[in-house]
Amino acid sequence: MRNLILFGPPGAGKGTQSAFLVGHYNLVHLSTGDIFRANIKGETELGKLAKSYMDQGQLVPDDVTIQMLESEVDKHSQAAGFIFDGFPRTTAQAGALDSFLEGRGETISSMLALEVPEKELRSRLMARAATSGRTDDADPNVIQKRIDVYNAETAPVSDHYRAAGKYKGIDGVGSIEDITLRLMAAIGD
Numbered sequence: 670m671r672n673l674i675l676f677g678p679p680g681a682g683k684g685t686q687s688a689f690l691v692g693h694y695n696l697v698h699l700s701t702g703d704i705f706r707a708n709i710k711g712e713t714e715l716g717k718l719a720k721s722y723m724d725q726g727q728l729v730p731d732d733v734t735i736q737m738l739e740s741e742v743d744k745h746s747q748a749a750g751f752i753f754d755g756f757p758r759t760t761a762q763a764g765a766l767d768s769f770l771e772g773r774g775e776t777i778s779s780m781l782a783l784e785v786p787e788k789e790l791r792s793r794l795m796a797r798a799a800t801s802g803r804t805d806d807a808d809p810n811v812i813q814k815r816i817d818v819y820n821a822e823t824a825p826v827s828d829h830y831r832a833a834g835k836y837k838g839i840d841g842v843g844s845i846e847d848i849t850l851r852l853m854a855a856i857g858d
């Protein structure tokens with residue numbers, strides 16, 4: 670199996686790039702943000718809980734997020750591999766993912782980290798607010814909170830995969846197509 674983590678701060682382009690990569694490599698795309706938003710739309714209990722954190726730019730608690738992710742992986746027993754987008758976002762989530770995969774005789778193949786300067790992120794998220802309908806994109810304070818949470822809690826996750834020799838930094842500035850080509854060069858055939 671090919672199990673990729675597409676990593677990067679809010680607005681780095683993880684969702685955009687995943688959409689292409691899943692088709693090209695025949696992978697299942699698991700975006701925790703998308704799954705939470707589907708639950709919010711469906712007005713589930715999980716959605717209500719997630720919304721209270723997402724609207725503040727905070728992370729949904731680890732136990733809830735990990736359990737949800739694991740049950741999504743289990744729904745795709747025939748998958749050739751996964752793209753994890755927006756997960757793991759804390760070192761606890763990374764540890765849980767590693768042991769969960771290990772229990773299935775699997776592992777993370779690589780972490781592809783889209784590197785984008787903060788100033789660019791802020792302007793991309795503000796622009797996305799116009800079309801995404803996402804309340805967490807519309808408020809500059811919530812955007813700043815998400816970037817701060819990323820720096821404090823999520824950025825350290827990269828050290829975990831760096832230490833395992835699985836980290837691949839990708840320049841996330843440029844055209845969508847150019848960035849896709851950089852990712853494909855890093856992933857290989």
Ligand code: ADP
Pocket residue numbers: 678679680683701702703705722723724726727728729730734754755756757758759762805815
């Ligand atoms: P972005 O990368 O633009 O922030 P996402 O759709 O990945 O967008 O995430 C939106 C929000 O969903 C996050 O700010 C957070 O509140 C919640 N979320 C997504 N993934 C996770 C996760 N792995 N752990 C905790 N919260 C998460």
